[in-house]
Amino acid sequence: MRKQWLVGLVALGIGISSPMASADEGFDDYIIGLKQEARSKGIDDSILEEAFAGVQFIERAVTADKNQPEKKLTLDEYLPKAVPQWKIDQANRYYRQHKQALERIGRQYGVQPRFIVALWGVESNFGKLTGSYNVIEALSTLAYEGRREAFFRDQVMAALTILQQGHIHAAEMKGSWAGAMGQPQFMPTSYLTFAVDGNGDGKADIWKSEPDVFASAANYLSKSGWNDTYTWGRQVTIPDSLSDSLKGVELQKGKTLSEWQALGVRRLNGAALPKVDIQAWLVQPDDNHGRAYLVYGNYQTLLKWNRSHYFALAVSTLADSIR
Incomplete structure (x- = not known):
């Protein structure tokens, strides 16, 4: 050894x-x-x-x-770099181009197609940046x-x-210097757990086959707890008096939207929160002066893919830009 x-x-x-x-x-x-x-x-x-x-x-x-x-950008600095207009335009174009396959796979796995495309865009720029390292x-x-x-x-x-x-x-x-592979940038263990055949040829080719990439990403989200009844969350405003102890994605910190409403949390435009019986968590990735979000279970699922609020918010922002 x-x-x-x-x-x-x-x-x-x-x-x-x-x-x-x-x-x-x-x-x-x-x-x-x-x-x-x-x-x-x-x-x-x-x-x-x-x-x-x-x-x-x-x-x-x-x-x-x-x-x-090591340099930490604020969300205000990071999101325009991670989700520029050109990437939004490409995401919409690819969504239309692959609409039939995306909708079929979305129905099969219970995942909205726009999130599949957003993950594809954030992870590898829609398959253009997958890494050239020999993975082994x-x-x-x-x-x-x-x-x-x-x-x-x-x-x-x-x-x-x-x-x-x-x-x-x-x-x-081929993959990244860390061994993340293909268009969804799966580590090998994630491949064995989540990669699936999306085009019926008997292989799960996350390097060259878009249907396999889409199906594998959707399968990852589905097996990790995704619920296509809901979205990921929303940016909100919070009162200065709100305790920092209420922030975070730990299970015990979840509250209903009505409970957050009672604590003074509002939509970004100041309107009341939706009257939907769903559990939500308050996150403020930067500091007490940065952006605040109420996030749902699907956001928690994105964090299982990558334990980074910046990653999850980039995917969510790009998904919200696909129409």
Whole structure:
């Protein structure tokens, strides 16, 4: 294992200038261990040969993982960048272009098509930005690097299982530096749980098949608790006197719209909240002076996809812009 190899070098008195400087020296041995584990899980040698052919340590993947942007934009700064007018225009065009498939899949899984398109747009710019990394190579690198070894090692095994099942060839399994794959940017474990065949060809091709992308995204939302009777929520105004302790998406902080109305929460235009018997949560992602939202169960489902209020609000904003 990687850690045992490093300890051995220290014991021999061999200096290591930095983990990154020597990180790829034991990578080949680490790959041998991954192959052994995969064989024990029933992965064929032919798949392993194809998957690991030419695999090398990718330093830039580790660098990207360690140096993710730290600057926090406010929602007022972020949303216009995440949901610009050109993306809204494209979302509406793609909605019309794929309307028949989207409506069929929406009915099948109980998910409004506009949210499927919005997720597609936010995750990969409608399939244009899916990543060019070899997924096995990227995942193996990040597992070997070690900070989240167990997570990425599990992802390697899941990716190999996908190859074993014949959904895609290893050379075509491309994704982000973190191993997120295809147009919906599924991690391999999410693929195995949620990816489905949307066009009837027997494969769940989230890389090239739009119907498979749409069906897989809808299946993810459906299995995670989506309810197409309702939307996601709305931006609201709140009184200055409202306690911060009431804000958040924790289960116990949910209240009915009538209860929020009694606490002084109003629609953005100052009108009363809808008279609908639905549970809602108050979120204010920035601070007490930033945007406030009442969100419903579907928003909670979006957070299961990505635990980021900014992500969920970008998807929701784009979905609301599709007509």
